[in-house]
Amino acid sequence: MKNVPLADVDHVDRAVLPIGTDYPPGHVLDWHEHRRAQFLYGATGVMVVDTDDGTWTVPPERAVLIPAATRHRVRMLGVSTRSLYIEPDAVPWWPGTCTVVDVPPLLRELLLTAVGFEADYSLSGRDGSVADLLLHEIAARAPLPFHVRIPVGADLAALCREYLAAPDTGVTNAVWAARTNLSERAFTRRFRAETGDSPAVWRGRARLLAAVPLLRSGSVSEVGGRLGYASPAAFTAAFTRTFGIPPSRFAQGHRGRPPAEGL
Template structure:
């Protein structure tokens, strides 16, 4: 259903128009992207589940960044402007959902894709555009809608603050992330007390600095690891004192050490 291939600007606009006009509560679409292809900011009236079958993508909105590695997907609510940046060659499958078809929070969130949902998505993109009621295709679409709210959420979001000075500090950190950033140092740079900084940072991002810092380091590490760089090189470049310290952080966040995580993905 739909069409494949990395979109040019014109193709991208046609794709958005097609998504807006096509019938059906659930609309699957397959897309393949080469490295350095960036999908520009856009929005649509349907919610979208972006599923990276292979490769890693970063999705950027006004409120944050979300990393989507293999076996994961990102839920983007209807009407939210977002851009997509693939890392390496990416095979992506999207499920576009009418707002009244599924009840989910109107926020972006990364979810793990279960084996059942993987199979459903792979089958859904093969189906014809017109789905007769009661057919196998209709049952697949109905099951996709049933499974969407059940996908487990994963901590792969990186909210960005709106407060200008804090936003500038966070953007600077993203250019050179380090596990050693401290509340005291950041509070000093913003001429705030430790208590005020802690309160403002959590109000702006929903996270404490330590959790946000960990997410930023993961965002920097995952594309490099997926590209084949050695765990040791990535860990030391990010400023970790040892590979063991980096591996502990990675396993705590994603449930598996880097080598196993990438091998399984």
């Protein structure tokens, strides 16, 4: 199924509903939720997924597992998706919070095949076997660290979402503390309690997440400089230490795996 609204097929008696959707650049799917769990794979581009308690950046060749009934928003940056909408009872092992995972070649090809199915595809034979194998492959994926937590408090959450939208290297703990009418010590203590990280560590990780979509159109040197790193080497070291992969893998001009035919 391609470019079919989930609402048109959600009633179909299939545990796994594959749907492929093409989005215009910069399209935002505003806050919503699904009855089913969702496996959201961007066959092209970068996605940024927000929930009430975190932000997940989904680089190329990755996907995000979204739990059923999770309120979320998605920003699509040059994205054509291949999604699976899955009955919660069929995946009791599904994570309780959004999770970014790698999409190796076999899983990618299964997704590309599945979106060609009719909504009421046969459960016996090839189509049903592909749907079953998709769940086995997803269950084997390990989580990747492309996310930051969002504080519970509305004032801290607003600071964090503002920073994610436009990272400012001039922001300090003192600046944020003043905006929340707290002493720097009290602010730091509260921030750590709500996110698990110090404000400085959180901002450093948020800057690196912001680099992922920027690398779609800029070089490692350009993006590192824009985000305040002293040199491309310093940016590369920080990015690799945090995410386990160098930023050059996502940079403009990188020759990675060729796109799947027809995308």
